[in-house]
Amino acid sequence: VSINYDLIRKRDFRVSTGVIYNRVRNEVVSLGTGATAVVSDDDQGNQFNNSLQEGSNPEEYRDLFGVPTINLFALGQPINAFYGARVLGIIQSEQDAIEAGINPNSEAGQIGEFIYADLNGDGLIDPRGTDRDIIGDPNPDFTASFVLDITYKNFELAALVRGAFGADVVNLNYFRDPQNGGVGGRANIILQRSTADNTSSEFPRLNPQRQYAFSDFWIQDGSFVRLQNLRIGYNFKVKNVFESAKVYLSGDNLFTIHNYEGLDPEVDFDGIDNSRIPRLSRYSLGVNLSF
8 A cells, every 4th residue: 555645735845755555464375286395293283394495504403403494384374484382481490390391300400491382282392393383473464664755945855764563583693602691782691591599581591502492482573663764955056057956965774663682673584583784874975966
């Protein structure tokens, strides 16, 4: 949907706006006829393909989570849906482990370890295997843009604000290297980790021997609003030299409003932020001349 409107239209003063709204919906309706390519998850009723992209490295996620990919093409689900375990919390006492069905004497039952949901209800917690389900969607619910144009005599101003809302982002930098105190700007994570004296309901203990499972612990809200472009200009004439001239100052990617804990919530279509370089701000000063 696109709407444009002139708020003010006078001889020396004009204000016009435009709004573009795009609702995003997609669904996997077929996995093709290759029976060997289809995986059935009888516990949760999912049928899917691993959505490995051309040029991707499946061992990257296998080394970290024990699985070749964290995106799926699943019947009835959005493209590139996230597939993994659900975290219920962090073990803060021996009783927490017992109530969660975890042996408190095991490595996984120590204070500061994850409590995973028993999704298939068999009494055995297997976050890398049978206790996985669709846990996120990298596709935004909708995107929107707002355009503002203002002219006053010889001055002009143009702005473009753009946003995407409802997308999930996998922040692999969130707590991937806890023995190093966290990465991706979260060095203070080492002070927030769970310890015997300072239990934490958000971050697990330091444990370089931990076998991670991909879960909703890594998924964050990727909604954002970005000032994509701002341009300010002044038009003037130089008699007997130029027919018209304009001097302008322009900026791109000036700021972004978001609650994402990485550097930039706008990632690729698979929704994975794996130390991705954020969009850079750019400033330019220019002159347009017409003879």
